[in-house]
Amino acid sequence: MKKNALFLIFLIFFSHYANAQDTLKMLIWEGYAPKHQVKIFKDYIKKKYNRPIELEISHPSAVIDFYNALRSKKFHVISPAHNLIKDERFSYITNNLIMPIDLQYIPNYKYIIKSLQRATYITDINGNIYGVPLAHGPYALIYNTKYFQTAPDSWSVLWDKKYKYNYAISSDYYEANIYITALRIGFTGENISDFSKLRNSELFKKNLEQLALNAHSLWKGVDTVKELKGLALATSWGFSLDELKKNGEVWKIAEPKEGNTGWVDNFVLSSALKNKPFLKKVANEWLNFILSKPFQVDVVVRQLLSDPVNGSIEKFLTKEEIIKHHLNDINYFEEKRILWPILKEKNYSERDALHNLWKRAIKNRPK
Numbered sequence: 001m002k003k004n005a006l007f008l009i010f011l012i013f014f015s016h017y018a019n020a021q022d023t024l025k026m027l028i029w030e031g032y033a034p035k036h037q038v039k040i041f042k043d044y045i046k047k048k049y050n051r052p053i054e055l056e057i058s059h060p061s062a063v064i065d066f067y068n069a070l071r072s073k074k075f076h077v078i079s080p081a082h083n084l085i086k087d088e089r090f091s092y093i094t095n096n097l098i099m100p101i102d103l104q105y106i107p108n109y110k111y112i113i114k115s116l117q118r119a120t121y122i123t124d125i126n127g128n129i130y131g132v133p134l135a136h137g138p139y140a141l142i143y144n145t146k147y148f149q150t151a152p153d154s155w156s157v158l159w160d161k162k163y164k165y166n167y168a169i170s171s172d173y174y175e176a177n178i179y180i181t182a183l184r185i186g187f188t189g190e191n192i193s194d195f196s197k198l199r200n201s202e203l204f205k206k207n208l209e210q211l212a213l214n215a216h217s218l219w220k221g222v223d224t225v226k227e228l229k230g231l232a233l234a235t236s237w238g239f240s241l242d243e244l245k246k247n248g249e250v251w252k253i254a255e256p257k258e259g260n261t262g263w264v265d266n267f268v269l270s271s272a273l274k275n276k277p278f279l280k281k282v283a284n285e286w287l288n289f290i291l292s293k294p295f296q297v298d299v300v301v302r303q304l305l306s307d308p309v310n311g312s313i314e315k316f317l318t319k320e321e322i323i324k325h326h327l328n329d330i331n332y333f334e335e336k337r338i339l340w341p342i343l344k345e346k347n348y349s350e351r352d353a354l355h356n357l358w359k360r361a362i363k364n365r366p367k
């Protein structure tokens with residue numbers, strides 16, 4: 001009887017342990033793992049490996065949450081932007097917080113647009129790759145076609161007196177506002193993070209202050225219809241365009257001659273997977289899954305309204321979608337998109353000074 005009781009306890013413990021081991025824990029931005037896609041993936045894994053898997057999905061509230069998740073080893077997969085991985089505040093790779101991916105489980109890697117394959121921001125000095133991109137997009141200049149017969153061709157339009165109090169910009173992504181201000185006064189894409197020059201430029205300070213003071217409103221997190229409806233111009237992730245159209249306003253993304261700055265969001269694997277061979281395999285399978293044509297079309301293009309990283313999905317898209325996401329121009333990403341810089345440790349004091357300039361400008365906004 002005693003043996004049976006001990007055996008039962010062992011079974012309960014083992015069952016609980018096994019279930020815990022077979023749960024892939026992800027800290028990713030909302031919308032990056034829709035329920036119906038998670039179900040498809042779980043069914044695929046069960047069929048392929050004859051072993052069930054659970055996905056436990058949480059969402060960060062700030063980028064520091066990714067770093068904390070890696071340090072605590074409580075999560076297996078995270079979705080940082082390109083400029084965080086080698087940011088010297090975090091140094092995911094050199095601090096051994098993330099691990100290389102296994103390309104044998106990621107055959108869809110070959111479909112990634114060439115400029116993002118083996119990108120320097122996610123590759124170490126030995127050529128090891130530490131993740132895959134999911135989507136990319138701009139911090140874009142968008143315009144209301146009610147006010148424009150032709151698209152504005154420069155960021156300078158935000159400083160045009162005609163549109164004073166008739167545009168909206170982000171309140172919390174102050175670096176992005178710094179970058180577009182730098183572009184507006186003549187800095188090139190390679191130099192927009194030269195914070196030392198920017199903080200000592202009276203022309204820059206004046207333009208940054210004007211950008212903040214003359215905005216009709218400041219949106220937080222993600223631009224929405226509520227903040228943009230009725231205005232002439234805005235900065236945007238592009239997520240609000242469809243909703244604005246449903247509300248009777250046709251907005252479009254402009255292509256400023258100075259370029260659009262932008263981001264690439266990625267999936268990377270925590271070093272917490274090092275001694276978990278099955279979960280590591282499943283995690284690599286997930287990376288392959290999010291690069292698949294159905295996921296890129298259904299989730300990235302049609303739900304997230306972002307630019308896909310799989311360059312072979314044209315035949316699944318409408319002509320309008322192909323043009324909107326630049327899949328008709330294989331060199332667009334490399335030639336037109338200015339990725340947010342990866343900041344080095346020496347930049348921190350300068351960045352803090354610029355942040356203070358931004359906070360001061362916002363503080364002086366009319367109540």
